[in-house]
Amino acid sequence: MSDPTTSKALVVHFSQTGATRRVAEAAAAGLRAGGMQCTVAELLKTDPAEAAAYDVVGIGTPVFYYKEPPIVRRFIGRLPAADKKPAFTFITHGGNPVNTLRRMQKRLARRGYTVVNSFACNGFDSFPMYLKSFREWGRPSEDDLAAARDFGERLPGECRWLRDEPRFATPRYPFVGGKYFLLSHVLQGGMMKRTFPNHVVDPDVCTRCGLCARNCPTGAIRLDPLPTVNDDCIWCYLCERICPVQAYANEWAPLRKKMKVQ
Ligand SMILES: Cc1cc2nc3c(=O)[nH]c(=O)nc-3n(C[C@H](O)[C@H](O)[C@H](O)COP(=O)(O)O)c2cc1C
The missing domain is CATH 3.30.70.20 (Alpha-Beta Plaits)
Incomplete structure (x- = not known):
């Protein structure tokens, strides 16, 4: 792997209402401050094959129904196969992300990408069942975005760590079981059509x-x-x-x- 301080990062994000996009931009500003070249791209306008031209790949998504949405899952599944290429993930959520980061880490690993770190914060939640009202107005806050920028700035060093100390370089996300784990599986595909x-x-x-x-x-x-x-x-x-x-x-x-x- 080339030296991450001189290498190129692709930061791909999906965002329905803009929260995840703002986190992507803050993380990208941090990456640049940390010495990386960085391209921020919308997931729906990006061909996964483009990731081959970058040394580091970041993927960001909001949490929908306790997990990443299908378009994000599909994007990860179509990434060009790699050999322990450094990756990072970031999510925004309304307070209940369940195993989203863990799921993304596993899917990225299947394509040969190693997650060196991840970032999560609240976004304002427009989930339709809450009487169509919004919760968490103002999130991500200025503090959230500052934390996302710090996260980005630390990433070049973490990519270096992956190269030098690979045993310690990938986070372990605790498994969240119970009712919400079940719901994350139930609330998709045909079951959504029957329930919602x-x-x-x-x-x-x-x-x-x-x-x-x-x-x-x-x-x-x-x-x-x-x-x-x-x-x-x-x-x-x-x-x-x-x-x-x-x-x-x-x-x-x-x-x-x-x-x-x-
Ligand atoms: C239809 C819908 C489903 C959602 N499901 C969840 C969920 O299961 N868990 C959670 O923590 N947040 C959930 N949220 C909240 C979003 O993850 C949160 O608002 C996110 O920050 C939106 O990001 P965006 O502005 O980038 O689209 C949901 C929001 C919507 C609209």
């Missing part, structure tokens, strides 16, 4: 304006000619919230009742 309100568009109300498709954070919506949602959906319901004519006729009452939310 499906995206139902009222054809008489929808104007086919395409606002939902243009703003879907994972590009999961196509106009066909009505909006249809594919399996890249992260169930954030932004489409429902921003529809100017309220054409999404999602039925929330049964889920609210089941989860005892008024």
